[in-house]
Amino acid sequence: MKKITFLSVFLLVGITAFAQKNLTIEEATFGQYRNFAVENIVAPQWRKDTKTVTYLDNSYSRLLSKSEEGNWAETTILTKDELQNALKSKFSSDEFQLRMFPYSYAWIDKNTLEFEVAGKNSKYLIQFDVAKKEVKNVFAFSSEGRNQTISADGKNTAWLDDNNIKITTASGTTAVTSDENKGIVNGSENTHRQEFGIKKGMWWSPKSDKLAFYKKNETMVADYPLVDFGARIAQTKNTKYPMAGEKSEEVTLVIYDVNSKKSLTLQTGEPKEQFLTSITWEPSGKFVYVGVLSRGQDHLKLNKYDALTGAFVKTLFEEKATTYVEPLHDLTFLPNSNSEFLYRTEKDGFEQLYVYNTDGKLVKKLGFKDVVVTDLLDFDSEGKNVFYIGTTNNGLDRHFFKVELKSGKTTQLTSVSGMHSGSISSDGTLLFDQYSNVTTPNEINIINLKSKKTTNLVKASNPYVGKTNLPKMELVTITSADGKTPLNGRLIYPANFDASKKYPVMVYVYGGPHAQLVTNKFLGGATLFDYYMAQNEYVVFTVDNRGSDARGKDFEHVIHKNLGVNEMADQMKGIEFLKSKSFVDQTKIGVYGWSFGGFMTTSLMLNHNDTFKVGVAGGPVIDWSYYEVMYGERYMDMPQENQAGYDNNNLTKKANQLKGRLFMIHGAQDPVVVQQHSMAFIEACIKAGKQVDYFLYPTHEHNVSGKDRVHLNQKIADYFEVHLK
Structure with a gap:
């Protein structure tokens, strides 16, 4: 009996120990969305003009609903099979293999769904009657077509065919533009490199009779070479990249009349290098409102234009700032x-x-x-x-x-x-x-x-209970370098924490505008990779310094003209906080970040080289004069206007200050922070006689995604393991 009891206890302990295993690197990369996905409702939408919410089942095969009138009982509205049969009936000449019910669906009215599906021969923008279970309205496109935008009356849809716009109606397809020069780009959401809240490049009028769209001329913008190593002989693929202080794109707004098939250009005036934002039709359809922002991004005019003539009507109001004005939304x-x-x-x-x-x-x-x-x-x-x-x-x-x-x-x-x-x-x-x-x-x-x-x-x-030994996390508050502003921080303790021991630290940093790493959400806003590192006996720490998001204008704008200075000062207040903890090994502090976080990582390694022993900098900005006009000049002005600021945060000029082990990673196809940044830093390190480690992902752009992300995370973890512990 005692043997059986002992064996039972032994098995119980063994099973518990097995169940509480540490995260694998694969789980640390994808586990939040797979192994440890939190119970949720998929793709919820309110059904128009009802008290009903709709969503997809977990297998993505049915559209379900719950209604207040039905006492929130679950019902099925439409299945993937019913939808596929309706499509086959309507388009007998094409083939459909729906792997899932369309995730991106929208309710047009109480009974009409709108979504996009792909057949073997074409792509289709569908309006579907869920009551009759039949296709109500449809627009067919080339399989290469993108950015389908349907008019309010449901009779017209505009779409992009490469750099040109076409409109499809029940009677056929009409070419709105026919620019052969690929440097003239029409209707693109990539206008102004998608800054200023730009998410689309075409806007239907309320009466569905006119289409406003961006026409971007980037023929004068320098070609930037990206090398494709996948070909037998590597090929250069150029992208238009307007660097700070250099020639930028010229953008106009065009109004196309569906009935007359004629176009006119809004008289947005000079200079040609300005930013057109917040495009909004007046509900009457007679006027269009445009935010006209200076290239210096410190002066905004909200202008009114006549949609029939393109004439400037008036400036409603202006915004000026000593730092920058940043319009992000339509009216x-x-x-x-x-x-x-x-x-x-x-x-x-x-x-x-x-x-x-x-x-x-x-x-x-x-x-x-x-x-x-x-x-x-x-x-x-x-x-x-x-x-x-x-x-x-x-x-x-x-x-x-x-x-x-x-x-x-x-x-x-x-x-x-x-x-x-x-x-x-x-x-x-x-x-x-x-x-x-x-x-x-x-x-x-x-x-x-x-x-x-x-x-x-x-x-x-909690999906982690009984599956992995998730380390303790707490949110902390730190006073910034200005002596008064509270900063939000996140501290993840090592697994099996022992206060009498001393642990190495990994600081995870971003620090730039429009990003917030620390929030009051589950896991504190951290990724499982942070917890993976904590399970491997690191203290993992993050603080949102001044310059980051969600705290107001003064909090963010403190970075203007001197990126990195106040951000680093706040990060060092975080280091003071860490050093006050008896369990922190002050001789083993490392830092990791990507993009702006890569800039911050490298900056901290150089400017505070007695504090940081190891750094991993992914896709780092090294010299802000190599960065693009729209983002870079907002925060730094033009190099011609702020040479001292550009010199101060040009990290090639500080390469000789490197003491610790720095690992730099870049995507060879990066069109955002081009590889020239890290190459310039490597060259500066060579000239300064400083050793630096480097790794290139040949097929990736600004970040490493997909299954290769596992490879990236393993390299980062290994680097800290070898050089920090």
Whole structure:
């Protein structure tokens, strides 16, 4: 009996030990989305004009729904097989092999879905009647076609065929542009290198009779060579890359009339090197509004243009700054109004909402405390209130807010601390609220905003329990180098932490604009690779320095004209925090980051070479004069205007300061931070007699994705293991 009991205990311990295994490098790379995926609802959407939310089942084979009227019971709306049969019936000459129900679907009205599918011969933009289970409307394209944009009346769709635009209707396809020179690019979302919130390059008018689109002339922009090593004899593939201070692209806005088949160009004027942003049709269809931003990015004019003639009508208002103005959003007209719209700007310190009229008069400021608006949602059915998601808790949390347009009264709709996301039903009465925090993997509720009743749809359990020994993580607060600003930090303790031991440290850094690494969400916003390193007995630490996202204008703009200086000062405050911990080995501190984080990693290794022993810099910016106009000049101005600033953060000039082991990694096809950056640094190290390690991913661009990411993570982990421990 004792032997059996002893054996049972032994087996139990063994099974538990096996179950609590450390992460593999594959799990550290993909586990958050595969092995340890948190219970969730896939592709949720509110069905138009209903109190019904739709989503896909876990096998991506059925479109399901839950409705308030049905007491939130689950029903099936449409299956992948039903959809495939309907497509075969409609397009008997083509073949369809749907591996899954279309993930990117949208409700056009109560019964009409819109999505894209690919047959063997063509691509199709489909409008599908779910009640009749039949194709309601369809547009067919070349398999090479992209960026399909359907008009409001559902009768026309514009799409891109290489660098030209075509419009398909029931009667056929018409070429809108026919530029043979590939340096003339029409309708592209890559205009201005997708800065300034640009996500598309074509806009249908409200009456569906006109199409506005970007026409980008980049023939004068220098060709930058990217070498394709896959060919028998390596080939050069040029890309247009306007470097800071060099000649930039010239962009205009064109209006195409569907009926007359004629085009006109908006008179956006000189200079030609300016940025056209926030493209918005007035609901009447008579006018188009454009944010015209100077190349220096410190002066914005919101202009009104006549859609019939292209003539400039007036400037509604202007924004100027000693640092930079950064328009990121189109205008949003109020319901049933041709004369008032919402405008988002950080001009008063935090990105918030303002109501302006089309004469340029400020009607109402809708900002609330120091909340930064991160997502503008929708209006209620009466058009009296608008909903948005905004920051709280010094940027750690996101919450839903409702603001009354007339009075400006703002109400916070969610209260549980964490990162909330979701959407509002089309009538504004139901909130799909999904959130997580450091102790909650995922919770999804439907909140009735009138009755205050909450219906729980998902309350996920911790997927790591019993599977892996996930190390302890805590969020910490550090005072920045200015002596007053609180910074958000994340500390992951080594697995099986022993306070009497001393551990090496890996600092993970980004530090640049429009990025936030530390949040009050599950795992603290970290990836499993951070936890993998902690399981291998590292302290893993991250701090969001000034210059990063979600904290307001002053917090970010402190970096202007001298990238790296204040960011490093704040990172060193994080190092002071670490050194105050008895379990930190102060002689074994390493740092890792990618892109701006690669710039920060290299900067810290050079400027604080007595602190950092090891660094891994991926895709690093080395010399900001090699970076592109739109991003680089926003933060650094032109080299001709700020030579001292460019010299100060040119890391080739500091290569002789390298003491520790630095590992630089780059993608050979990188069109963002071109390989010239790391090559220049390697050459500087050679001249300075400094040893540096280097690795190139021949087929990858700005980051390493797919299965090769496992290879990358293993190299990083191995480098720290060999040189830091």
